[in-house]
Amino acid sequence: MAVPDGYIELIPTLPKKGYLLQELAKDVYFFSNGVYNNLFIVTSEGVILTDPIRGTGPLLKKAMAEVTTFPIKVMIYTHPHLDHIGDASLFAEGVKIIAHKETQKLLQRYKDPARPVPQITFGEKSAIELGGVRVELIYPGDGHGKGNIMVYLPQKKILMFVDVATPKSVPFKNFSTVDIYGQIVGLKRALQLDFETYVAGHLYRPGKRSEMEEVLKYYLASKRANAEAMRRVNIREVMQKSQSKDIERKMGEYYEAVAEECYRLLKPEWKPRLMGFEAFARGHCDTWTAFHRTHKDP
Ligand SMILES: [Zn+2]
Structure with a gap:
């Protein structure tokens, strides 16, 4: 590993x-296996559970038993991804499951x-x-x-x-998105809500509002840097310099040259x-190149 790491926050020993x-507020519990996390809420009429993470179902049951004997009444899926809700069947019996209609469609x-x-x-x-x-469910779009x-x-x-702004982390590989612009709109929408603490689906701890703002700032900085x-990397020059006769490969080399320059611009801050x-910045730049070549900001 020749290139040194940047900012690091170590996972504490479990x-x-x-x-x-961790009780985030009265009767609102944050559960984490160190890498993934979710939330459950204990009420006088039963428990509201979110995202039973794949492979942690038995631990989540133990954690719930630490603080309540009430049954689960409602289960919320934040989205259909297997890694986040892969243990849902262990909690589903007699429970009402609620999710967005697109999540239902995909799971069907x-x-x-x-x-x-x-x-x-x-x-x-x-x-x-x-x-x-009261639990409000809001869909900000894809x-x-x-x-x-x-x-x-x-x-x-x-x-x-979940999966949009892990505290103190750049977004996941290539932003892990179907709509990068929509993802930014979603974060802006989230920041219109009055909250102090947020649960990102990843990390051993919840995030602070300022940490979501920081990640949004990175999204926008990577867009600007791209x-x-x-503007700096000339597509014709890159193609002329190329050793390849394969036009697709030449195009790939242009993307790589832009990503490298964009990475260089982002790195100091x-x-x-x-x-x-180090792992993901070039991929973010790449995603923006694709966006900028085919879209105009709405
Ligand atoms: Zn996901």
Whole structure:
């Protein structure tokens, strides 16, 4: 590993029981296996559970048993991805499952017994009231996949928005998105809500509002750096210099040259600030090159 790491936050040693459990607000619990996380809420009328992470179902059951004997009444899927809801079937019996209608559509198509199809769906907005707790479900549009919703607890000022802005980290490879612009719109929409703490689906701890703002800043900085790199790197020059006669390969070399320049522009500020920079920054630049060649900002 010749290139040194940038910012790092080490995962703390997990307790013997194998998970971290933290009460974020009264009766609102954050569960993490160190890398993935989710939320459950205990109310006088039963438990509201979100995203049973693949492979952690038995631990999640233990964690819930630490704080309540009440049954689960409602299960929310933030989105259909296997890694986040792959243990849903362990919790589904007699439970109402709610998710976005696009999530339902995808799960109907996958026919995966590990991820039971939600019985209740919605389009733009929905809300659950259970035992005096209000949970708002908001769909900001496609971003990290279709059907990726926010779970908002207005009384507790807590937000859950998964796979979009892991605290102190650049976004995942190539932004892990079906619509990069939509993903930014989603983050801006999230930041209009009144919350102090958010659950990102990843990391051993929840995030602070300022940490979501920081990641959004990175999204915008990488977009700007890419636009600047595209101005600096001349496509004809790159193609003339190329050793290849394969036009597709020449095009690939242009993308690589732009990504390298964009990475160089971002590095001084962002490598010391966010984890994952060395692994993913060039890929972010690449995603923006594709966007800028085919889109204009709406
Ligand atoms: Zn995901």
